[in-house]
Amino acid sequence: xxxxxxxxxxxxxxxxxxxxxxxxxxxxxxxxxxxxxxxxxxxxxxxxxxxxxxxxxxxxxxxxxxxxxxxxxxxxxxxxxxxxxxxxxxxxxxxxxxxxxxxxxxxxxxxxxxxxxxxxxxxxxxxxxxxxxxxxxxxxxxxxxxxxxxxxxxxxxxxxxxxxxxxxxxxxxxxxxxxxxxxxxxxxxxxxxxxxxxxxxxxxxxxxxxxxxxxxxxxxxxxxxxxxxxxxxxxxxxxxxxxxxxxxxxxxxxxxxxxxxxxxxxxxxxxxxxxxxxxxxxxxxxxxxxxxxxxxxxxxxxxxxxxxxxxxxxxxxxxxxxxxxxxxxxxxxxxxxxxxxxxxxxxxxxxxxxxxxxxxxxxxxxxxxxxxxxxxxxxxxxxxxxxxxxxxxxxxxxxxxxxxxxxxxxxxxxxxxxxxxxxxxxxxxxxxxxxxxxxxxxxxxxxxxxx
Amino acid sequence: xxxxxxxxxxxxxxxxxxxxxxxxxxxxxxxxxxxxxxxxxxxxxxxxxxxxxxxxxxxxxxxxxxxxxxxxxxxxxxxxxxxxxxxxxxxxxxxxxxxxxxxxxxxxxxxxxxxxxxxxxxxxxxxxxxxxxxxxxxxxxxxxxxxxxxxxxxxxxxxxxxxxxxxxxxxxxxxxxxxxxxxxxxxxxxxxxxxxxxxxxxxxxxxxxxxxxxxxxxxxxxxxxxxxxxxxxxxxxxxxxxxxxxxxxxxxxxxxxxxxxxxxxxxxxxxxxxxxxxxxxxxxxxxxxxxxxxxxxxxxxxxxxxxxxxxxxxxxxxxxxxxxxxxxxxxxxxxxxxxxxxxxxxxxxxxxxxxxxxxxxxxxxxxxxxxxxxxxxxxxxxxxxxxxxxxxxxxxxxxxxxxxxxxxxxxxxxxxxxxxxxxxxxxxxxxxxxxxxxxxxxxxxxxxxxx
Numbered sequence: 046x047x048x049x050x051x052x053x054x055x056x057x058x059x060x061x062x063x064x065x066x067x068x069x070x071x072x073x074x075x076x077x078x079x080x081x082x083x084x085x086x087x088x089x090x091x092x093x094x095x096x097x098x099x100x101x102x103x104x105x106x107x108x109x110x111x112x113x114x115x116x117x118x119x120x121x122x123x124x125x126x127x128x129x130x131x132x133x134x135x136x137x138x139x140x141x142x143x144x145x146x147x148x149x150x151x152x153x154x155x156x157x158x159x160x161x162x163x164x165x166x167x168x169x170x171x172x173x174x175x176x177x178x179x180x181x182x183x184x185x186x187x188x189x190x191x192x193x194x195x196x197x198x199x200x201x202x203x204x205x206x207x208x209x210x211x212x213x214x215x216x217x218x219x220x221x222x223x224x225x226x227x228x229x230x231x232x233x234x235x236x237x238x239x240x241x242x243x244x245x246x247x248x249x250x251x252x253x254x255x256x257x258x259x260x261x262x263x264x265x266x267x268x269x270x271x272x273x274x275x276x277x278x279x280x281x282x283x284x285x286x287x288x289x290x291x292x293x294x295x296x297x298x299x300x301x302x303x304x305x306x307x308x309x310x311x312x313x314x315x316x317x318x319x320x321x322x323x324x325x326x327x328x329x330x331x332x333x334x335x336x337x338x339x340x341x342x343x344x345x346x347x348x349x350x351x352x353x354x355x356x357x358x359x360x361x362x363x364x365x366x367x368x369x370x371x372x373x374x375x376x377x378x379x380x381x382x383x384x385x386x387x388x389x390x391x392x393x394x395x396x397x398x399x400x401x402x403x404x405x406x407x408x409x410x411x412x413x414x415x416x417x418x419x420x421x422x423x424x425x426x427x428x429x430x431x432x433x434x435x436x437x438x439x440x441x442x443x444x445x446x447x448x449x450x451x452x453x454x455x456x457x458x459x460x461x462x463x464x465x466x467x468x469x470x471x472x473x474x475x476x477x478x479x480x481x482x483x484x485x486x487x488x489x490x491x492x493x494x495x496x
Numbered sequence: 497x498x499x500x501x502x503x504x505x506x507x508x509x510x511x512x513x514x515x516x517x518x519x520x521x522x523x524x525x526x527x528x529x530x531x532x533x534x535x536x537x538x539x540x541x542x543x544x545x546x547x548x549x550x551x552x553x554x555x556x557x558x559x560x561x562x563x564x565x566x567x568x569x570x571x572x573x574x575x576x577x578x579x580x581x582x583x584x585x586x587x588x589x590x591x592x593x594x595x596x597x598x599x600x601x602x603x604x605x606x607x608x609x610x611x612x613x614x615x616x617x618x619x620x621x622x623x624x625x626x627x628x629x630x631x632x633x634x635x636x637x638x639x640x641x642x643x644x645x646x647x648x649x650x651x652x653x654x655x656x657x658x659x660x661x662x663x664x665x666x667x668x669x670x671x672x673x674x675x676x677x678x679x680x681x682x683x684x685x686x687x688x689x690x691x692x693x694x695x696x697x698x699x700x701x702x703x704x705x706x707x708x709x710x711x712x713x714x715x716x717x718x719x720x721x722x723x724x725x726x727x728x729x730x731x732x733x734x735x736x737x738x739x740x741x742x743x744x745x746x747x748x749x750x751x752x753x754x755x756x757x758x759x760x761x762x763x764x765x766x767x768x769x770x771x772x773x774x775x776x777x778x779x780x781x782x783x784x785x786x787x788x789x790x791x792x793x794x795x796x797x798x799x800x801x802x803x804x805x806x807x808x809x810x811x812x813x814x815x816x817x818x819x820x821x822x823x824x825x826x827x828x829x830x831x832x833x834x835x836x837x838x839x840x841x842x843x844x845x846x847x848x849x850x851x852x853x854x855x856x857x858x859x860x861x862x863x864x865x866x867x868x869x870x871x872x873x874x875x876x877x878x879x880x881x882x883x884x885x886x887x888x889x890x891x892x893x894x895x896x897x898x899x900x901x902x903x904x905x906x907x908x909x910x911x912x913x914x915x916x917x918x919x920x921x922x923x924x925x926x927x928x929x930x931x932x933x934x935x936x937x938x939x940x941x942x943x944x945x946x947x
Contacts, residue, residue, distance in 0.1 A: 079703060079723070081722065081723035082703070202688065209688070216667045216726075233688075234660055234666055237653065237660070237688070250530065252529055252530060271536075272530070273532070273744035275667075292726070292744070293724035295747070296721045296743070296747050297721070299750065299754075300841060303751075304837050304841065307758060307761065307836075310758065310833065311761070311830050312829065313830050319838065319841070320844065321838065332827075332862060333861075333865050333866075335826075336823070336865070336866055336894075337866070339826050340819065340822075344873045346819065347815045347816055347818065347874075347877065350815045360811055363813075363817065364798045364801045364802050365798055366814065366818070367797045367801070367821055368795065368797065371793075371925065371928060372794070374921075375786075375921045376787060378920065379762050379763060379783050379787075381762070382758050382764065383764060386754075386759065387772065396772070407776070407779060407783065410780045410784075411784055414787070418788060423798075469829065470826045470829060473822065473826075477818050477822060481818065
């Protein structure tokens with residue numbers, strides 16, 4: 046989809062330079078073009094060929110390129126880049142991307158690389174690696190722009206010019222005291238519009254919206270999205286500024302969480318890598334796990350059916366069994382998905398009663414529609430009493446599926462579990478069990494009474 | 497989750513000011529605090545009370561607040577704000593948010609408001625409203641910072657200071673010629689680091705990554721996310737700059753699309769509003785639609801079962817029917833979800849053959865595991881030959897579900913349809929029909945041969 050006139054135009058050029066060993070040309074391409082575009086071209090090559098192209102660039106450009114590659118491609122590059130070059134690249138990488146890469150490395154590689162990295166950077170890396178996974182600390186960068194409150198706009202701009210090359214964003218500037226306590230916030234927009242002699246203390250906003258270093262990354266990303274921020278400051282327990290989370294990392298977190306929720310909803314254990322990069326047996330295992338659990342649930346249903354249907358007197362009932370079970374499972378998946386997604390986008394906290402009541406009414410409404418239709422089908426295929434049995438069962442399982450599908454994710458959220466683990470197939474399995482029970486007891490009882 | 501010390505602190509203050517009619521206090525609060533925070537407090541009130549608080553603020557602040565409210569709350573406010581105030585607010589709103597609001601209004605309201613808006617703004621609004629839904633044009637803003645190539649850095653900064661208040665972002669600056677053709681791109685970071693006498697033509701990047709006004713909004717949002725941009729320029733057919741799409745709108749698009757895909761996956765027609773704001777009968781209708789379609793599919797399955805099971809000679813088979821059907825449906829949902837999500841994050845274009853082959857092998861692998869387990873369960877509950885029938889059916893439906901679940905979304909994508917419309921319940925319904933066919937024909941045939 047890229048509309049950059051360069052992506053497809055440059056690809057053959059790079060291929061040719063590589064074939065001809067045109068070192069100057071390859072350096073020129075890497076330095077002159079936007080690294081996002083170059084990375085897109087290089088990641089379609091083998092890691093060896095890609096490195097042959099960008100080994101000629103400056104370490105700063107190499108670091109930028111590496112940050113744009115998917116983590117799996119970075120890992121393959123790490124295997125082939127010599128240690129001296131690699132340590133220089135890692136020193137130049139943005140603090141957050143660097144930590145993502147080092148965190149993925151196996152212990153041997155990590156310990157081989159670390160001594161080659163400058164002392165100060167090393168301390169930084171170990172610090173960032175110490176934050177729990179999926180916390181604000183694990184996705185933040187320490188390269189933020191900060192200034193003291195006492196200086197004037199003119200001096201602030203001079204200081205920013207010096208800070209600029211090494212800061213992930215200079216568009217949001219944080220005002221701190223000597224102990225790095227967060228005092229205020231100033232946008233570069235406001236700064237360049239202000240009179241050169243104004244003191245920053247007079248310009249800055251004092252009601253800074255911040256997150257804590259231990260906050261969940263999904264909450265942080267939602268905060269950035271809600272307020273349309275480019276970045277949000279991260280503070281420690283003593284309210285000292287320790288980093289920022291930027292909008293692009295927030296967008297990646299939200300996309301990853303949406304993917305994780307979608308996978309969980311379909312009963313796939315979340316993948317650590319993309320679908321394409323996940324090895325065959327890892328993928329098979331992540332899928333088999335839930336399928337086996339669900340098969341266990343289906344075995345319970347088989348057992349129950351065995352008890353209830355021991356005399357085989359209502360053989361016709363099997364015809365509508367798939368219909369009864371599918372209706373309950375489908376209605377339940379709908380509710381669960383609507384509630385889980387609403388929880389993920391933070392719309393519905395503290396509305397449990399309201400949701401339960403609405404889902405019950407929706408369930409009744411949907412149950413009525415489906416029961417009527419299922420009744421018609423079974424009337425045409427069998428007869429009036431069979432229609433009553435099928436319709437009353439469909440109504441019951443749709444009600445059951447809808448309410449349980451909505452309530453289980455809310456209950457999980459309440460007990461601080463991820464609501465998304467209540468997958469749709471799981472709700473379908475519960476609804477299957479309940480459907481069989483209702484179909485073969487209550488409804489069958491009704492039939493023996495009247496026939 | 498908001499860590500702003502103000503959100504919860506300010507709420508009671510505002511309530512008290514409202515009770516005491518403290519106009520100055522309310523104005524002060526609206527003007528001094530970040531509008532995102534104030535909006536969060538106000539949207540928990542009735543529209544009447546909210547307007548009583550922020551009617552005292554300046555039109556610029558009112559416009560900012562309105563932009564932060566969810567569209568449904570904006571619509572309720574529009575009903576009660578007097579036309580004179582409303583037209584002033586709309587003039588001050590960012591071009592993209594304004595068009596979202598006006599696009600939602602009914603014709604009467606729209607025609608009543610439009611004459612009160614300044615002529616130039618009116619033309620602008622009609623132009624933006626004319627872009628197709630879900631296109632780059634429909635989410636872009638026309639308030640971008642642009643400069644000619646021939647001026648120097650000093651002059652550029654002076655011009656930017658003038659442009660700043662009315663531009664959605666001044667951090668990315670687009671260089672255009674007199675006909676607004678996009679010539680180059682410059683970040684404010686680069687601009688403030690440059691020497692005051694440098695000409696912009698020498699500083700700017702000429703390989704600008706842009707999108708077209710008719711491009712799909714999801715592609716545009718993915719582009720912004722891939723390249724970590726704050727904004728991306730939008731050009732018309734003549735390569736003239738007509739607007740920009742900013743990172744915050746891209747994040748909203750991606751979140752909305754993820755929600756839409758999750759809903760479709762569960763067989764819910766996408767909602768126009770949030771789950772909470774969707775009226776009862778609209779929600780019931782969006783859910784009933786697919787449930788009824790799926791019930792139709794289940795009726796076909798019932799019909800097939802009726803033909804196949806007419807003699808009722810294998811009554812025991814009903815016990816494992818839910819297990820057989822659930823296995824195929826669950827395996828199919830997994831494949832479909834993995835492929836649809838990979839397509840949404842743009843990983844897998846042009847890999848159809850590779851995916852089909854991998855899914856076939858995964859299906860065989862999962863089918864083998866589940867068939868073994870299902871065989872054990874049916875052996876214990878019934879006997880060896882029943883186990884052979886159940887296991888061979890489970891293997892076949894899992895294979896079928898896995899391959900069909902992966903292929904249908906890819907086929908839809910190929911024919912330029914939304915792959916997400918192939919919902920998991922739909923794949924489960926197909927797999928149900930196939931499962932019943934396999935179970936009661938091939939497997940039952942096997943049984944009559946050996947028993």
